[in-house]
Amino acid sequence: MRNLLEQLTDEQLAEVKRQLDMYTQGVEDIIPTEELEWKIAKSVSENRPLRIKLGLDPSAPDVHLGHTVVLKKLKQFQDNGHLIQLIIGDFTGKIGDPTGKSTARTQLTDEEVKHNAKTYFEQFGKIIDMDRVELHYNSKWLSSLQFEDVLRLAGKITVARLMERDDFEERIALGKPISLHEFFYPVMQGYDSVVLESDIELGGTDQHFNILMGRHFQERFGKEKQVALLMPLLEGLDGVEKMSKSKKNYIGIDEEPKAMYGKTMSVPDHLMLKYFELVTDLTAAEVQTIKTNIETGKLHPRDAKMMLAKTIVTMYCGAVEAEKAEQDFVTVFQQGGTPEFVPAMKWGKREAPLLDALVELNLLKSKSEARRMIEHRGVRVNGEIVTDLQFRLNAVDEPLLQVGKRVFVRLAP
Template identity: 75%
Template sequence: MTNVMEQLSQEQLAEVKRQMEIYTHGVQEIIPSEELEVKVAKSILENRPLKIKLGLDPSAPDVHLGHTVVLNKMRQFQENGHIIQLLIGDFTGKIGDPTGKSVARKPLTDEEVKHNAKTYFEQFGKVMDMDKVELHYNSEWLSKLNFEDVIQLAGKITVARLMERDDFEERIALGKPISLHEFFYPLMQGYDSVELECDIELGGTDQHFNILMGRHFQEKFGKEKQVAMLMPLLEGLDGVEKMSKSKNNYIGIDEAPQEMFGKAMSIPDELMNKYFELITDFTPEQKESIKKDVESGKLHPRDAKMLLGKTIVRMYHGKEAAEKAEQHFVSVFREGAIPEEIPVAEWKGNKEVSVVDLLVELQMLNSKSEARRMIENKGVKINGEKIEDTRAEVSITDGLIVQVGKRKFKKIEI
């Protein structure tokens, strides 16, 4: 590293420092950290952009804020002139990444892979400039390997190394089967890095093993080894589990502005700093300032959360939509007003119905017991009036507005 740094001018050294501050901010782990600075320095010295890889098996087409933790870091590299290599695992996607899985994953069909990949492209465009992204499919090289090639590839890694994966160890300990093809997933992901000759690979901390396979195989094939940059996993709205659509604790980047803002306001206070840190486009200095203002009491946590919600909407829908979403939230949730746009439910039942049956029939609550609990907790309103009697009857009229909690509304149409 010393030799490279000694060749740089003061201006170039300053540029290395500037880029390193951006790239290392918010990262969980860099393996190895000293090599990242060398790569950035060489890039500046040789006026050669770095190749930054992000591998995706398109198994879930809806992008949420958890995905943007890595995407935002990719954008930072892109803004500094580096090459983004977006790798769609159309070949590996047919096998499925066993990471974090207690059983083998169901393979994807060609049609599913293509559909999901197209959706990813469209949604990633909200974070990065897709016109400047290199798009690759690993079927370009993996489908051309013959059986001899696969045997040679497998010969470059030991079974003991593969068994270091936590999920494989756990499945063996529990007596659950591991199919032989699952061992080939990290081999193929590592070989992707050989083909792309990437300098850096990004991913979440759950991709630690797979990304290190890239370094392993690049070395085995005589290539310069990539640096692994691992980003923190973002907890969802429940504050416990990793953000996931299957856990229903997510904020999708394609969701409506009002929905995004409302969900953001339910983020646990203790996670606010992490959200500002990982999914907003504020500078490191601005993030630190917000954090200090909340800790000192200068900025109320509620107002900080309003800023977070507004920022999220602004990033994916624009400034005007963010302003309107904030106004809607204030009028409906703070001042108790009824929103202008409410989902309409056509009513064909009896004109007199119990409030419990009404709530279930409108699918605002899943069961009568849930409906009763919500009424007892004073969370149900009919035309703005709170219902406190679980045995109450409702006269159905055209335009009747039913409210459950702070965010669910239905307007009845006869």
């Protein structure tokens, strides 16, 4: 590995460093970093593009900002001339990725997979050049495997290794069942990398186990192992859970500009800089300037969030629509009204004290702060000011909760 770097010219070494710095920025983990550098060096030396894999199970039709964290990193590779291997898991999608699930997922039909995949393609085109993507459906090779082939593939992985998955361990500890077919999900995802001979696979940190399966099976089949490049997960509007449509805490990239702007204004303050870094086109230096200005008081957090909202809407809807969305937002709040689009937060409770809800939903930092806000008439439920510290919320009614002038949330049970 070191010998290859020593053979490169100064110009080639500079190019390797430039790409390595770009790909490592904002990444949570690289397994292993030295192999990533070697693969880039080999690509530069041989003038051969790397094969960059991203696997997707179209379990839901909408793309949200959480998905774009990986897609934006994919675009960096594409902009440097590397080959993007986009794998639609039309076969694995029928099983469903068990990652993070306490029960087996509902298996998708062929029609659902095709419909969701078509929507993905349309929305991905807002971020990457779909005309320069190598598109694959893994049913092409997985559906043709004979039972003997499946047994041979299963023989290359131990049950103990599969049981290292945290979600499987947790389900066994809780006495919850694991169906045999769920064990085959990471096996099939790993086999995708064998067939495509991928150099690098991208995914969120929750895909750590599945992506390492690619390295495992490539090695067992005598092929060069891929590098795992893991991106951080983006918390949703609740500030706690991973952004997800099922949790109703997401911002879709195909939403109406007003909805996109309004939802972004509901992003918790402590996540603002993470959103700037992971989902906008701002440079690291620009994000650092925003951070410094907030810390020194030059930039009010509210104005920073408006900048974030306008930047995101501009990226997906254009500058004109972003300007309209901002003006609508300002007008609504100057008149003391309620925004047209209010994000929903899943609470997980049917009924509880308002004080508890304000803290548990991360709308306020502590009960003492929540108590002060209520006493100072800063909390409304369904438009009515609440001053009773014993007031109880009923999430079944899906109440509209307002904290201060600009934070609006609709609770979901």
